[in-house]
Amino acid sequence: MKRCAILVTTGFPFAGGEPYLEAEIPVLAQTFSRVLIFTIGLSPDRTAALPLPENVTAYNCARGSRKLNRLRDLVCGLPTVFRLPEDLPAEDRREAGTSPARRLFLGYFLSRVRRHTAEIAAVLSGTDLSAYDEVLVYGYWFFAAAACAVRLRPVLERRGARKIRAISRAHGYDLYTYANRLGYLPCRTALLRSLDAVYPCSDDGAAYLAQRYPAFADKIHPAFLGTDGGVRTDGSDDGVFRILTCARTVPLKRLDLLAAALRTLGADGPVEWTHIGDGPSLPALRKAAQSFPAGVTARFTGALAHTDVLRFYRTHPVDLFVLVSSREGLPVSVMEALSFGVPAVVTDVGGCTEMVRDGENGYVLPADVSVPALAETIRAARTDGARMRDAAFDTWQSRFVARENYLRFVRQITTISP
Numbered sequence: 001m002k003r004c005a006i007l008v009t010t011g012f013p014f015a016g017g018e019p020y021l022e023a024e025i026p027v028l029a030q031t032f033s034r035v036l037i038f039t040i041g042l043s044p045d046r047t048a049a050l051p052l053p054e055n056v057t058a059y060n061c062a063r064g065s066r067k068l069n070r071l072r073d074l075v076c077g078l079p080t081v082f083r084l085p086e087d088l089p090a091e092d093r094r095e096a097g098t099s100p101a102r103r104l105f106l107g108y109f110l111s112r113v114r115r116h117t118a119e120i121a122a123v124l125s126g127t128d129l130s131a132y133d134e135v136l137v138y139g140y141w142f143f144a145a146a147a148c149a150v151r152l153r154p155v156l157e158r159r160g161a162r163k164i165r166a167i168s169r170a171h172g173y174d175l176y177t178y179a180n181r182l183g184y185l186p187c188r189t190a191l192l193r194s195l196d197a198v199y200p201c202s203d204d205g206a207a208y209l210a211q212r213y214p215a216f217a218d219k220i221h222p223a224f225l226g227t228d229g230g231v232r233t234d235g236s237d238d239g240v241f242r243i244l245t246c247a248r249t250v251p252l253k254r255l256d257l258l259a260a261a262l263r264t265l266g267a268d269g270p271v272e273w274t275h276i277g278d279g280p281s282l283p284a285l286r287k288a289a290q291s292f293p294a295g296v297t298a299r300f301t302g303a304l305a306h307t308d309v310l311r312f313y314r315t316h317p318v319d320l321f322v323l324v325s326s327r328e329g330l331p332v333s334v335m336e337a338l339s340f341g342v343p344a345v346v347t348d349v350g351g352c353t354e355m356v357r358d359g360e361n362g363y364v365l366p367a368d369v370s371v372p373a374l375a376e377t378i379r380a381a382r383t384d385g386a387r388m389r390d391a392a393f394d395t396w397q398s399r400f401v402a403r404e405n406y407l408r409f410v411r412q413i414t415t416i417s418p
Contacts (some may be wrong), residue, residue: 002416004132004161006033006152008120008145010041013058018140020225020304020332022050023402024409028247029053031410033132038123040116040148044068054112061119073115077107085110091189099182106186113147120148121155130160136413142198147187150194167413169223170200172329172350179327183192192216199223199409202330202351225332225410226402229310230339232393235319240270241382244318244342246309246333249279252326256281259288259298261375266293268379274299274316276309313340320345320381321362324369328352335400341393343385345377355400361391 005028012018013025028035031054037058039046044062063069079281081103082092096102129135135156139146146168153164168191173179192198197219200206206222213220218418236242242263255275265271275285275298282300289298304312314337321337321344328350337344337354344362346352347369358364363377 001133002131003016003032003134003136004129005035005138006134006149006156007035007037007138007140008116008148008152009037009039009140010145011039012140013037013052014039014048015042015058021140022306023226023228024406025056026053027403027406027410030058030092031414032136033383037344038120038148040119040144061116061123063119063122068267069115070112072110073122074104074108075154076111077104077109080104080110087191088187090188092187095184095188096186099184102182102184105182105184109144109147109172113144113151116144116148117151117155120152124155124159128160129156130164132161133403134163134165136378137160137164137166138413139166139168139195141174141328142168142191143174143198144187144312146174146191146198150191165196165413167197167199168195170198170205170209170401172205172327175200175205175329176327176350177212188213192219195219197221197413199412200329201225202354204351204354205329222414223412224400224405225330225335226400226405227332227335227339227396228402230336230393230396230401231314232341232389233313234312234317234318234341235386235389236250240272241268241270242317242319243273243378244276244312244321245273246276246321246336246339247323247325248277249275249281249285251281253281254324254326254394256288257324257369257371257374258322259285260371261378262292262296262298263288264371264375265378266295268382269295271296271378272299273297273317274301276301276312278303309336313337313342318342320378320385322374323347323352324365324374326367326382335396338392338400341389342382343388343392345374346382355395357391357395361388 012021035056039060042062043066051060081100096106137149137152139149177185195409203222206220210217210220321342324347330351334344334355344356346356347365347367349367356362
């Protein structure tokens with residue numbers, strides 16, 4: 001059977017934001033005769049792509065200035081503030097309500113999706129899909145990319161596609177309504193009604209979506225992400241306790257809590273904190289590190305390529321990984337830490353407790369963790385963390401090896417019925 005997969009992304013393989021796909025694409029390429037990747041939301045000058053398998057082709061679909069396009073989408077969405085689309089499901093109408101902000105967000109979203117779908121259709125012009133027994137349209141994630149996957153059905157039919165199925169993954173910002181400052185994500189019912197399946201990347205995410213939309217529970221299936229290249233490593237042997245964080249420096253990651261906790265640890269022995277990643281909060285973190293007590297040091301590497309992050313783990317001892325976000329999906333950064341036998345400190349948000357078991361392979365703190373509680377956990381890890389390294393590595397081996405999870409996922413998506 002000849003199958004074609006059409007993947008809609010917001011960055012991969014031309015930009016960061018979806019590093020998980022690096023390990024998934026080779027598995028898709030082995031199952032599908034042809035894989036076409038359509039990247040939306042970038043600027044047209046992003047042309048350098050990551051290496052891809054021979055039967056995978058990627059297109060940056062952007063036309064014109066990204067900022068101007070988004071502004072036009074906003075302007076085109078203004079009428080929705082006053083009148084909702086007639087074909088919008090009743091459930092989606094209720095969720096949009098009478099809030100001008102929500103309605104404008106909805107209008108912006110619909111305008112953006114129409115534009116991206118037209119961009120993809122222009123690239124597909126002249127493409128003949130009639131040779132394929134099945135065409136899978138795969139949105140990455142459950143937001144604009146998923147909506148494009150739905151709207152592409154008639155476009156693909158005109159290109160000769162026969163059996164068409166549309167699916168989406170779901171992770172964090174695109175899944176948890178409370179993560180949006182409006183407490184709202186547009187077109188949830190319309191998307192769930194039109195997609196053949198949705199795959200949240202955690203049990204928590206699948207349960208959340210099914211609870212909010214029980215009529216579509218049979219379409220919602222958890223499908224874990226994963227990482228590759230793990231190897232059980234040892235911690236420090238020179239008396240220095242080494243902490244690693246790897247994240248965008250944005251408020252929801254709450255790296256300021258860690259900085260505040262480290263300011264209280266000067267009397268506990270030497271501590272070295274390394275942070276991988278950049279973002280708007282980085283200058284404030286650098287400034288905070290200047291007031292660390294003697295014996296506590298900080299190093300900021302900036303953003304690193306995924307391969308360089310893995311190389312860091314292989315070549316530097318790491319005693320503890322810390323992620324105290326206010327919200328998460330199923331953070332791959334924690335999977336990476338576990339894959340090298342590094343215990344992790346996480347907060348009880350999203351799917352974090354599906355990876356970290358308190359006192360076994362790391363530490364689970366309340367979502368509203370305080371600075372003293374975080375500092376005390378770091379002290380405990382200094383004396384107790386080494387015994388958790390085998391359990392950390394075993395967790396990764398048993399649940400989060402990328403190739404095994406993606407093979408399982410491909411079996412799922414090739415057996416669903418349209």
